[in-house]
Amino acid sequence: MAQAPDAEPEPFRRKLSLGIDVSGPVMHLLQPETLSQSVSLDLELQPNLMAAFEAGMAHFRVDNPSTQYTVSGQFFRIGANYNLLQENPKLRDDQIFALLRYSFGMNTHQAPVISVENPYWGPISHSFDKLQYGAHWAEVGLGLRTRLFHHFFVGWNIRVSFMLARTGDLQVKPYYFSGFGRNTGNTKFGFQYFLYYRLPTK
């Protein structure tokens, strides 16, 4: 049987995907005090290497008789994804990718009501107006992405975030950094579940 001639390799076409993180709204159902929303944009610069940009906002709110505290912030991530599966037509654009990000966030927090019980010195009432603080951190991680139908994809990624620097007032310790999470320690594990739409390419 004669062997079919090798097919011409398809020319490289840059693929642009828009994504929305659905893990934030889901977590909001379970932890109503926290809401984080983000979108992503990635553009394949060369085969298997994608420039990635993410932007989002987060809110944290506690409202009870002894504590009123809110955090609002925006965060941005810029970096790259590298497809470890390499380009393979049989996989139809499925990906297992490594990711690297530089991230930063800007936040404000305020507390109109702080009430602290102290059995010896007596109860304390305090409050503070909007204070600004920020953070810079780096992320590395691994993710999967698969096609749902048409130009729609779904995927998740896990990330380890490493705090690089914090800025802000020392009188009140920030509880939450948008994009990073609770202010406990310098290393955080994160998980995101994304829905993507890939813009059609000619």
Next chain:
Amino acid sequence: MLENDGNQLPSFFFNFAAMKKRPLIRFFVLLVLLASMGSIFPGCGAEADCEQGMVNRVRMAFWTRNATTGRLQQVQVDSITVNGINALDNPIYNNNRRLRSIDLPLDPLADSTGFVLQFPGNQKDTIWIKHGHQFHLLSPECGFTVFFNITGVSHTTRTISHFSIIQPFVSNTLEEHISLVINPFTDN
């Protein structure tokens, strides 16, 4: 039209032919979705322990110099009474026996907090702890607490010889913050 190479079923979930081609990736995508749901829900029932860490105390341990070896060693104080200055009618320790250390609440609204320590033999010393403070939200359930940063200590020298600050940051972890070196007690 779908872009699935001849597998024309529109649904991801029922496209078994396509799943055979790419079973691993789809399997892991779904697995993580299910696993994350399973791992999130058990956490909802966890209740915060707010008692621990609402009042953060400075721990002072008692040390004395061994007359034979000359080395510092931790000692028990046979009895001690401690009052906060400005709250002398409300003792924190009231003739408590055999203590190696005392845990004292700092005043969150002041820059320094003073205590009167009454040792055996009615020997009194006054100690002042200078500190900054930082409001800290423990959790949404527990609310705020105050952490402190010790910046200085001064004292009278009737029984207390000298001190050293071991850990200046006073939070909700109990550890020795200040070592108080006291003169050996003599039996009267």
